[in-house]
Amino acid sequence: MNTEEITQALQTEQALLEKELGGVAVADSENPGGFVGKEPDMNDENPADVVEQGHEQEVFSRNQAITGDLEARLVHVKQALEAITNGTYGVCRVCKETIAPARLEANKAATTCINHAD
Ligand SMILES: [Zn+2]
Numbered sequence: 251m252n253t254e255e256i257t258q259a260l261q262t263e264q265a266l267l268e269k270e271l272g273g274v275a276v277a278d279s280e281n282p283g284g285f286v287g288k289e290p291d292m293n294d295e296n297p298a299d300v301v302e303q304g305h306e307q308e309v310f311s312r313n314q315a316i317t318g319d320l321e322a323r324l325v326h327v328k329q330a331l332e333a334i335t336n337g338t339y340g341v342c343r344v345c346k347e348t349i350a351p352a353r354l355e356a357n358k359a360a361t362t363c364i365n366h367a368d
Pocket residue numbers: 342343344345346347362363364365366
């Protein structure tokens with residue numbers, strides 16, 4: 251297995267995910283290493299504007315949802331990179347069985363076999 255190529259692909263994805271997270275999220279002060287969706291800037295000029303407030307709530311909800319997805323993916327990417335470092339890449343971290351190559355090909359960040367996919 252060419253782990254160098256996989257490492258590169260995963261590192262590229264990690265950088266991209268962190269960049270995207272930077273756009274929609276801020277570091278979670280209560281959860282080190284975690285993120286929370288960015289709150290949009292409140293409209294100080296016209297705080298009573300209900301339409302604007304509704305829009306901001308919408309932006310915040312969307313940021314939260316995107317943050318959750320990006321964060322979950324980032325965790326997987328980091329776990330896969332760790333597995334490469336530890337020499338356990340391609341092995342299910344739950345049952346220690348070899349992960350099917352087709353699964354790894356479809357998802358380089360997979361650290362579980364198909365039976366233990368979350
Ligand atoms: Zn498994």
